[in-house]
Amino acid sequence: MIQRKYRFIIIICIFLGFCINIDESEPDTPIATFESELLQNSLSNNSIDYLIITIDDFKDALEPLAIWKSQKGLFFKIETISNINHTFAGRNLPERIKNCITSYHQNNNTQWILLAGDHQHIPSQYIRIYDNYSRDGDYISCDSYYSDLDHNWDLNDDGLWGTYQDEFDFEAEVFVGRLTANNEYELEILVQKIINYEKSPLIGEWMTDALYASSILAFNQDWNYDNMVDYNETDGNRFNNFLQQYLPDNWSSTIIALNTGLKSSDYSYDLSLNYENFKNVINDGCNFVSVSTHGGITRMMYEEWTIDNDKDMLFDYTNDPIFENGTAIDESEWKYLVDTYNFILESQNDKLGVYFLDSCNTGTFDYSFLSTSGWVYEDCLAEYFLKNVAISCIASSYVTWAEDQWYEREHGGWFSGGLAFRFWEQIFQHTQSGRALAFAKADYINDRNNSTEPNDYPEWEDKVLKQYNLFGDPEVNIWTKIPKKLTMYELINSEPSTTFQVIADGNLIENCTVTLTKDDVIYWKGYTSNKGLIEIPFSKDKLNILIITASKINYVPYQIGIPDNNNSNSIPSYNTLIFIVTLISFVSISIIINLYCKKLNNE
Missing domain, CATH: 1.10.287 (Helix Hairpins)
Structure with missing residues (x-):
C-alpha cells in the first residue's frame, strides 16, 4: 500500500x-x-530619415523620441553641436549646422530635421531683410535657411545671408522644426507629449474642432482732419470667416471676434474677443487654432476704440502712424488676449492643437536680457504655447505684415494671412506641420509668380516668408479626423514566417507600416496588402524578443511586445x-x- x-x-x-x-x-x-543577424541586417541600411541636432546634455532626454521614431519605421541619428563644430566647416555655427544637414541629406537621404534646444543651443541663421521698418532691426531668425540645401544664401561671401545678391528659394529639400527647451527637464516633457499625442491620444470630438480668434487690426483711419478715409479698416474676422469655409464638412468651429468698444466686427462670430473666452475654448480642447491680432514677444493684444472725438467714426491720427510717426487723436484701450506673465493656458488631458499665430513677434525665440545673475533666455509666446497647449506652433520671429485691403479670393491672399491660409490648406493634404509649412511657402511663391495682382511691397512678402518658423516636431502626424484604433491578429504561424492581419473598426487596413524593433534599432519593416495582410519573415518564437508596431496616418497605432502598455499585447513566448x-x-x-x-x- x-x-x-x-x-x-x-x-x-x-x-x-x-x-x-x-x-x-x-x-x-x-x-x-x-x-x-538582424542587427547586421539593420546596420547595412544607409538611410537616416530623421536627424536630431542637439547638445550633449540633451541626448538622453531625446532617446525615447528616437525609439518611437524607429517603431514608426524611421531610421534616425542624433548629431551633437560639439561634433558638428569639430567635423563641419563654416563661418558661424548656423552655417556649420547647415553643412551637416546637407551632408546627411546627400549621403543618407535625410528628410526630417529636428533642432532640439533653444536659441542659445541651436541658433537660427540671422537673415538680412529690407522692409524699410527700423523698429525691429534689419535681421530675422530664419529656419528656412536650414531647409533650402541647393542654394548659397551668402553667394557673395559678405557675411550677410539671404540678401538679393544671394541665392535662395522656398522649395524645401528637408523639413525643419525645433523643440525650444531651455533644459533637459523641459525637453523630456516635450518629448513625452509628442509620444503620447501619436501613441495614445484622448479620442474625441475635439479632434475636429477649430478655433478662429481675431481683432480689428486697424479701424478706418483719417490722417489729415478731412473726415475722409485714408486707410480702410482691416478686420481679421473677415479673413477668419473665409478660412472657416474651407473646413471639412465634419468639422466644427468657434469664431471669437471684437464686439466691444465703439466699433465691432461686421462679420459673424460666436464669442466676444477676450481672454476668458479664448482660454475656455482652448482648455476644452481644439485641434486647429488660427489667431490674427496684434502681438509682442510674450503676448497677443487687441485694440478697443473708446472715444471718437469728432464723432465721424474714423479713427483720427495726426499723420500716417506707421511710416510718418503719426500719433492718435482719438482714444483707445489695449487689452491682452494672452500674456505669459499673468494669464494661464492649459489643455485638459493633453488635447494639444496646431497653432498659427498671425501676430507680430510671437516667435522671437532668441529673446534674451542680461540680469544680475547672467543672461536670461525668456520664452516667447510660441514657445509658451508649445510647452502648454500646442503640438506645433507656427509664428513670426519679428514684425510681420498683413495685407492692406484684404479680400476673398481662391488663393487666400498675400502676406501673413495668405501664408496662414495656405498652411491650413496644406495641413489637410499632408497632415505634418513640417511639410505643411514648407509647401505653403512654396505654394505662395508659385501663386505670386502666376498672379496678375500688383506686388507693391515685395520686401515685406520676403520678410514674411522667411521669418515664419515651426515650433515642434516637423514629422508628427497631425490628427485631421477622429481616428480609429489599429488591431493586429495572427493568422498563420509556419516556420519560417508569421502572417498577421491589420484591421480597424472591422475594416481591413491597406498600406499600414509594420516594423520590428528593439530599443531604437529597426530590424525589419513592411507594409500591409490591400487585404490588410503582412507576412513577417520570422517565426513566432523569434518575434518574442522584438516589438511589433503597426502605424498609419490618422490611425491610433498598435503594438505587440511592450510590457505594461495598455495599447499593446504580447505574443505568448515559447517557454x-x-x-x-x-x-x-x-x-x-x-x-x-x-x-x-x-x-x-x-x-
Missing part, C-alpha cells in the same frame, strides 16, 4: 523533473544568433507555452497516480 506522504513526494519529483527539463533547454543561443503544456501534463499524471494508488489500496 502506498501511503499518502509517499504519493505526494512522487508527484513533486515528477513536476520538478519537468521544470528541470525546461530550464536545461538553451533558448539563449539561437535567439542571440538571430538577434546578431510560456511549454510551461502550460507541462502544467496540464502534471495535473493529468497526478490524477492517474491518485487513481492507481486508490486501486492498490482497495486491493
